[in-house]
Amino acid sequence: MTGQSGAHRTHLTDPGYRVGAVAADLEYFRTKRLEPRVLNLIRRGVVSLHDLMQAGSPTAGDQRNEAASADLEQRVRMLEDRLDALVRGIATVMVPMRSADVVIEDMRRERGDYDGFFRIAKRTYAGSLEERMVQLGLQLFECQELLDAFTRALLAAGEITEDQLEQRRQAVRSQGYRNGARLVARAWVDPGFKQRLLEAGREAARELDLPPGRLGKLGVAENTEHEHNVVVCTLCSCYPHDLLGDPPWWYRTDEYKQRIIDDPRAMLKETFGFEVPAERSIVVRDSTSDVRWMVLPRRPEGTEGLSEEKLAELVTLESLVGAAEARTPSTLA
Amino acid sequence: MMDKGASQPSHRYSVGDRVRVLRDRPDGNPRTPAYVRGRIGMVVALHGQIPNPLDHRDLYPPLCTVRFALQDLTGRPSRDFVTADLHEEWLEPVPDEGW
Numbered sequence: 001m002t003g004q005s006g007a008h009r010t011h012l013t014d015p016g017y018r019v020g021a022v023a024a025d026l027e028y029f030r031t032k033r034l035e036p037r038v039l040n041l042i043r044r045g046v047v048s049l050h051d052l053m054q055a056g057s058p059t060a061g062d063q064r065n066e067a068a069s070a071d072l073e074q075r076v077r078m079l080e081d082r083l084d085a086l087v088r089g090i091a092t093v094m095v096p097m098r099s100a101d102v103v104i105e106d107m108r109r110e111r112g113d114y115d116g117f118f119r120i121a122k123r124t125y126a127g128s129l130e131e132r133m134v135q136l137g138l139q140l141f142e143c144q145e146l147l148d149a150f151t152r153a154l155l156a157a158g159e160i161t162e163d164q165l166e167q168r169r170q171a172v173r174s175q176g177y178r179n180g181a182r183l184v185a186r187a188w189v190d191p192g193f194k195q196r197l198l199e200a201g202r203e204a205a206r207e208l209d210l211p212p213g214r215l216g217k218l219g220v221a222e223n224t225e226h227e228h229n230v231v232v233c234t235l236c237s238c239y240p241h242d243l244l245g246d247p248p249w250w251y252r253t254d255e256y257k258q259r260i261i262d263d264p265r266a267m268l269k270e271t272f273g274f275e276v277p278a279e280r281s282i283v284v285r286d287s288t289s290d291v292r293w294m295v296l297p298r299r300p301e302g303t304e305g306l307s308e309e310k311l312a313e314l315v316t317l318e319s320l321v322g323a324a325e326a327r328t329p330s331t332l333a
Numbered sequence: 334m335m336d337k338g339a340s341q342p343s344h345r346y347s348v349g350d351r352v353r354v355l356r357d358r359p360d361g362n363p364r365t366p367a368y369v370r371g372r373i374g375m376v377v378a379l380h381g382q383i384p385n386p387l388d389h390r391d392l393y394p395p396l397c398t399v400r401f402a403l404q405d406l407t408g409r410p411s412r413d414f415v416t417a418d419l420h421e422e423w424l425e426p427v428p429d430e431g432w
Binding site for chain 2: 101103104105108113114214215216217219234235236261262263264265281282283284285286287288289290291
């Protein structure tokens with residue numbers, strides 16, 4: 001994460017913590033998604049280094065500087081927004097190409113999930129908060145430039161089309177954890193739906209008019225009085241993102257992947273302030289890409305008579321991976 | 334989580350079977366986590382063979398969810414569990430106790 005092990009919920013609003021989160025996530029998307037994709041297509045002759053250079057647009061140095069007058073909160077928000085835009089852009093360019101077939105498994109090999117030789121070095125961001133923010137701003141800019149050049153090079157080579165990109169942009173927009181919240185709320189009010197969701201998750205999603213995605217099975221792990229589920233992918237970061245959008249950013253960090261397996265109880269308590277009752281077993285679900293898990297949290301007490309829409313508001317992104325329970329109605333106000 | 338119909342090759346294992354994960358399986362799916370290799374667990378769900386062409390081109394053998402007691406993995410007392418979804422080529426049967 002950010003080197004602040006034992007970070008508690010209160011840290012999530014701390015600028016230093018948020019900047020650390022942007023840095024960790026940027027490095028993940030750069031070294032695990034964007035650059036391996038570029039390298040793989042160069043290796044296979046789909047685009048060349050020269051194509052990329054031609055598609056690049058040299059940028060004047062002063063364009064790289066953030067508005068220095070903005071206050072700290074605004075500038076942190078700006079970094080977060082630029083990371084979001086970059087991540088959406090990376091997801092958008094992942095469309096089928098005319099002359100090359102790329103599947104996710106190719107990316108796992110290319111980025112060194114199975115062989116450290118291929119791993120792209122991650123950068124570290126050191127110095128004062130101010131210095132780290134400047135470095136990060138620059139790095140976000142450079143990544144965006146690479147992504148833009150890569151996208152233009154694929155378009156110029158006729159490997160992808162504008163129409164494909166637009167369709168994909170819309171698909172990416174429709175993914176998000178609110179889809180998961182709706183599935184959970186329906187399962188809470190409709191036992192028949194819950195059964196179908198547990199048995200065949202993606203098919204059940206269609207009943208709510210949700211695009212079910214196509215990445216293997218959706219596994220749904222139901223929390224009970226006796227068992228609390230928490231999801232991880234220790235090898236990469238498998239998650240039903242084609243249906244639920246991106247998992248929480250820390251889901252992709254090495255610290256989470258290691259600690260949740262080694263000592264889930266302590267991890268949930270110290271990092272998320274979530275104490276699982278001693279009499280309840282924790283089941284950590286390590287995923288492959290063929291079954292992508294989400295958690296069905298327990299319905300909170302005192303929610304009888306709430307509408308399905310209100311119930312969905314109680315379901316947080318964290319509760320869908322098991323790092324928290326669903327919220328109680330009293331926290332909604 | 335049973336896959337009806339779609340799964341052509343049938344499962345070698347059933348829910349409740351005790352299995353050991355092989356230490357190595359060079360031609361198997363490389364994603365089997367290192368921390369369960371050589372460990373004994375129990376099959377708790379069968380998923381059949383899962384076509385997932387956006388993720389990988391070829392089909393892997395049928396997939397099982399195998400549950401491990403955390404204390405067997407870490408050596409520290411615990412009431413918690415870890416499950417891993419493992420393809421059957423990685424598993425071997427463990428004879429019943431009293432063998």
